[in-house]
Amino acid sequence: YEKASPSTRWILVIVEAANIVPAVLNASLWMLGFIDVAINTAINFVLNNFSRIVYFMTYRKNVMALNEINRGEISFDSYSVARSFQLRENVMVMRYFVSVALPSVAVSFPCFVYFAFHQFGPSEWILPRKITYSLFDLHVILFRLVYLYREITVNDTILKEFKKINLITCLIRFLPHSRRVNPYKDRSESFRAEDNTQSYFDQLS
Template sequence: AYSLLLQYNQRELHKLRQKSADFDRNSVSRTYQFRENVVVMRMLFKMAGPFFTTMIPAFVFYVLYISLPKTEESEFVRMFSAAMFDWWIGIVCCLFGLLFPFSDVRFRRVAIRTPIFRSLQQSK
């Protein structure tokens, strides 16, 4: 579904670019919207690989939680795995939420105006 939506946006953007120079305000805004859709979707696609790679430990914690028997001896490990799963999901989501604006030049220019992203950029 994601790739179909990306192809649709790219196709519509191409159609709008092929029109004559007679643009009204509606076609200009549609062109801008399709361009932004394509940029965001490419950026999300670029971040998908690292995101799923960093989610491997969460998957391991979940498998450990469901595979251990529900006995008193393994209860601590099961609950620790559940807690680590929750913690890991939170850490990864915060990390990627902070890294999202730096994955594309357009968003980086806007993000650098905010204090938190400016301090992150300067700490590199």
């Protein structure tokens, strides 16, 4: 991160692979019938708790390093402006993830009830089990739509960065009618370096 080296990209790939590969293997073994639902649930429980422990340890390490910089307890050779920005950004993003994830657990709790009823309910309750599975899908869809709005608006920095993406404008730009009526204009040259610098400092304040 500090040196803007390509190794940062590989770290991202490794971390995402460590999250995705075990989950895909666990789900595949269950769906193909190699393990039952109890083992699948136990593996998910272990993976989730392990990820929480790693997340907490990473957050604690970043907070301690940031406090050392703020108190001036770090050596001159170990200090750099890029490192201080990196630590502030890490702490801010990790706190944002926690503020988003914890309420989502409570809101999505009915999904676990629907799944448990469908999975462990009496076999003769065919219609109620199908209804609960439909409610599961409906709850997930509505939950994601509502919570996506909350994830964007709960943090001012995230909201500012989302507005900079101009996602709605990009979607409209690909519509044939929009291209005929109002052709897209490249505004990349209109952005000045000081605007980008100011926005970067705003998100760390």
